[in-house]
Amino acid sequence: MKTLILQRYGGPEHIEFADTPRPVPKPHEILVQVHAAGLNPIDTMIPKGTFKPIIRLRLPSTLGSDVAGVAVEVGLKVTRFKPGDPVFASVLDLGTGTLAEFVTVPEHAAALKPANLDFVQAASIPMVGLTSWQALKERAGVKPGQKVFVPAGSGGIGTFAIQLAKYLGAKVGTTTSTGNVDLVRSLGADEVIDYKRQEFDEVLSGYDVVLGTVRGDALDKSLRILKPNSIVVSLIGPPDAAFARARRMNIFMVFVFAFLSRGIIRRAKKRGTTYSFLFVHPDGGQLTEIGKLIEAGRIRPVIDKVFPFEQAKEALAYLEQGRAKGKVVVQMR
Template sequence: MKAVRIQSYGDEPAVQDIAMPEPGEGEVLMQVQAAALNPLDVQLQAGYLADWFPLAFPFTLGTDFAGVVKRIGNRVTAFREGDAIIARPDPVRGGGFAEYASVPASACVPLPTPLTPDEGACIPTAGGTAWFALLESAKLKTGETVLIHAGAGGVGTFGVQFAKAAGARVLATASGDGVAFARELGADRVIDYRSEDFAALGEPVDVVLDLIGGDTQARSFGLLRPGGRLVSTVSPPDAEKAKAKGVSASMFALDLSGDRLAQLVNAVVNNGVRVVIDCKVPLAGFPDAWARQRSGHTRAKTVLLL
């Protein structure tokens, strides 16, 4: 089968021919139909997360994917051959950018009928980051105001919709045609950060979802009401600054173990959340998809078709 692999940290990913995996105990062999690219894949490949997610080489990239169960291993009772599923294994396992993947059954959930494999593959990391960061870490409540940075990006498109479904007033930053796009997804107000200063918003907020870090994160503290919450997915916030402002600030790390992936997928379906796909690329076009993801300027999600 064909798979996208790296031989070491920093190695340029390449499509290679490798042996098809066998499902072990508690695992399913899955024919992958679609896999979503994430900033996480770039960070893993570069070695930025080696202390948290040490990889064994050669390593097949890809953490978010969807497809069909082809075989089941011993002690698997939750799935049968032919079932359509979404998978999100531990990042150190990877395996999604391949025609077949052996995955722990515990890391899989059924693909709901309304969703296509392309859409299902986009949900785990981006959707999970948005859902759990906003509703669990930030504890966003009905009637509150939230500012979501990068509202037209992979996490941001989910975040705007989840926040709106939660009954919040949603502010977002974006640029170019992303401004209209974030508004279309439900944002009540969108700031074009290239021509407007979000820090001069003139509207206090209860929650900031920081998907950018750096100066954007630092300047966001000034918008928070006393008792407000800032949650960052990219860098640890300044604890002293938070204390001085009378707000809380935390770094978010995604955990999709156990039933949390199922909870997330249900949240997408039950809230009518639109899974936004920027482009779909065949396996042969992986280098272009990878360059697009690595640029850091993708709109919504890039999907690899297998």
């Protein structure tokens, strides 16, 4: 089968197409014929080695983390799926990749595709959906009436997180460029800051939750808009000691991550807020719940551009520019 492979860490020259054997599902896995694969920023960072301390790949490795397709074979112990089922999933950190004609997916990571989405739309959902769910619903416990700040509202995470926060009953603030103001408002954003004209920390105040998605000084600026007893959930780091312990890293890595995060944790405490780092994990049960919201019309996918499989490298390069409005998807079939 045709597969997009990372041969070794480095630049895009180490990413190439290859013919690889069709995988065979283990007892608790399903074999999915890939119809589309959604791309995420982490898919452009993994090849550079950015996540080597966290994600251990056995190179060469197939790239891609989100998938939508049809189950063509199921393992002997699979009970929730049968051949012919349309499914979607995230396989991040599960030892496999989705930019291939076929991929094996653990049963626990998969969910039935929402009936009102095509495969391209479904492939755009898993990682941004799970990240938003785990950050806002699980970690932050967003409640009706709270105020949630989601920076970069027109990006992949932003477009989904705004909608989920609104579903949870929150008032949502975001930042975006002039051309995307109407888009984020249509998704439910209540307070929209055009970052080319204003600094969000000079305008917003009284927020309960910040979703950290933008690198640089945005995280520190976010502390200024929070009220006491609020929470910052960062997706971009720095990782903290709790994260290292949860992944059962050795004591040295616990110390390293505690050292890296000590500054932001200290500054957050001074303002009476709590900082934590979130690294998304696959979860088919949560995807099922997300699928129900999509089928009910509470959340809709936002897709910027679709590339054919043959242009998957170009799709990764386009995503890395950081200008996509919503998601970038690679279509196989």
